[in-house]
Amino acid sequence: xxxxxxxxxxxxxxxxxxxxxxxxxxxxxxxxxxxxxxxxxxxxxxxxxxxxxxxxxxxxxxxxxxxxxxxxxxxxxxxxxxxxxxxxxxxxxxxxxxxxxxxxxxxxxxxxxxxxxxxxxxxxxxxxxxxxxxxxxxxxxxxxxxxxxxxxxxxxxxxxxxxxxxxxxxxxxxxxxxxxxxxxxxxxxxxxxxxxxxxxxxxxxxxxxxxxxxxxxxxxxxxxxxxxxxxxxxxxxxxxxxxxxxxxxxxxxxxxxxxxxxxxxxxxxxxxxxxxxxxxxxxxxxxxxxxxxxxxxxxxxxxxxxxxxxxxxxxxxxxxxxxxxxxxxxxxxxxxxxxxxxxxxxxxxxxxxxxxxxxxxxxxxxxxxxxxxxxxxxxxxxxxxxxxxxxxxxxxxxx
Ligand SMILES: *[C@@H]1O[C@H](CO)[C@@H](O)[C@H](O)[C@H]1NC(C)=O
Ligand SMILES: *[C@@H]1O[C@H](CO)[C@@H](O)[C@H](O)[C@H]1NC(C)=O
Numbered sequence: 548x549x550x551x552x553x554x555x556x557x558x559x560x561x562x563x564x565x566x567x568x569x570x571x572x573x574x575x576x577x578x579x580x581x582x583x584x585x586x587x588x589x590x591x592x593x594x595x596x597x598x599x600x601x602x603x604x605x606x607x608x609x610x611x612x613x614x615x616x617x618x619x620x621x622x623x624x625x626x627x628x629x630x631x632x633x634x635x636x637x638x639x640x641x642x643x644x645x646x647x648x649x650x651x652x653x654x655x656x657x658x659x660x661x662x663x664x665x666x667x668x669x670x671x672x673x674x675x676x677x678x679x680x681x682x683x684x685x686x687x688x689x690x691x692x693x694x695x696x697x698x699x700x701x702x703x704x705x706x707x708x709x710x711x712x713x714x715x716x717x718x719x720x721x722x723x724x725x726x727x728x729x730x731x732x733x734x735x736x737x738x739x740x741x742x743x744x745x746x747x748x749x750x751x752x753x754x755x756x757x758x759x760x761x762x763x764x765x766x767x768x769x770x771x772x773x774x775x776x777x778x779x780x781x782x783x784x785x786x787x788x789x790x791x792x793x794x795x796x797x798x799x800x801x802x803x804x805x806x807x808x809x810x811x812x813x814x815x816x817x818x819x820x821x822x823x824x825x826x827x828x829x830x831x832x833x834x835x836x837x838x839x840x841x842x843x844x845x846x847x848x849x850x851x852x853x854x855x856x857x858x859x860x861x862x863x864x865x866x867x868x869x870x871x872x873x874x875x876x877x878x879x880x881x882x883x884x885x886x887x888x889x890x891x892x893x894x895x896x897x898x899x900x901x902x903x904x905x906x907x908x909x910x911x912x913x914x915x916x917x918x919x920x921x922x923x924x925x926x927x928x929x930x931x932x933x934x935x936x937x938x939x940x941x942x943x944x945x946x
Contacts, residue, residue: 650726659736661796739767887918
C-alpha cells in the first residue's frame, strides 16, 4: 500500500469515527439524522474550539452560524405577519387573513435555544407560528427575549413575562380580536421552561385579571438540581442535546463564570441548606417504574454554599419551575406536556406531569417513544409532522 492509500484510510477511519452515531432501532431515517447531527456537531465543535483559543464565547459563535436560519417578515395569502414590541420586548404577530365572526384564540409562543440561542425569526419557528395561526384560526404572538451570555437570569424570564402581561391587557386583546377566555402559552425546550415559569408567576400576580386557559410545554427544561436523572445517565451523548451542552446552557443562564458549570457537571452545586428542595425532583418517587428501571437512586451530594450565594438564580422557582410547591401547582391551567424518549430532559418533563397530576391539574402527557430533543424543529422527518399534528389537535380541543 502506498503512503497515499494509508493516509486515505486514516482520514476515512477518523471521519467515520467522527460521524458515527449509534441511533436506536426505532429512529426514523437514521442516515438523514446522522447528516443533520454531524453538521450540528461540526458547528458546535468549531464553537468550542474558538472558545478554547480565546477567540469568542461559544454561544456567540453558535449565534453567528444560526443567524443564517432567520427569515424576514413576510405575510402570505392566509396569515399577516407583523413585528412590534410589547412592553419594549420585540415580538412577531401572526394574524389569520380570513374573516372571523367570533373572537379568536390567542397563543403566546416562546422559542427554545438554551436561553442563549434562537429567535422568533428562525425559519422553523416562523413556520410553526404561521401554521398555528392558520390551522387554529388563532392570533399567535411569538416573543423574543434577551439572551445569554450578554444577559443572564432573570432577564430572559422578565422579558417574556413583561411581553405576556402586555398581551393580557383588555385593550391589546381587543385590538387583535382575541377572546380573553381562550389564551394559552406554549414553548419548546428553554421556551417550555419559560412558559412553565410565567404560567406559575401569573397565578400570583394581582395585577393580571385575565388568566390562561392552557399551557403547553414541549420537551421543557424544568429543574437545575439533579443532573444525574436516569435520562441524563441514559443519553448523555445523544447528539442533538448532549449532557455537556445542556449543563453549559443551564450554567450560562445564570453566569458566565465556569465554576458553576463545573460543579453542575459533577452534580455538586446544591448546598446542604437547600436539601429540602430535593423532594421536588426525587425521581425515585416521581418517575413511573418504566423510566426508573435499572437505576439506583443515590442520595444527593452537596456542594459549597458559595455558588448558591453568588448565583441564587439556579435555586429560583422562576428558573426551575419543578421547584414550586403543590399549593402553587394547584392553580395552574389545563396542561399539555411533550416528552421524548431520547432526551436528557425527558425525566424532568415526566416528573412535572406526576407533580401536576398529584396537585389535581388536568394534564395530557404525550410521550414520544421514538422522539429526540428538538424533533418538532427538524424538517423533513415524519416525526416532526406527527408531533405537530398531535400538538395542533390538542390545542384545537383545549384552547
Ligand atoms: C393557505 O390556505 C390554503 C387552504 O387551506 C392552502 O391550500 C394553502 O397552501 C395555504 N397557503 C400557504 C402559503 O400556506
Ligand atoms: C427520595 O424518595 C425515596 C423513596 O422513593 C426516599 O427513600 C428518599 O429518602 C427520597 N430522597 C429525597 C432526597 O427526598
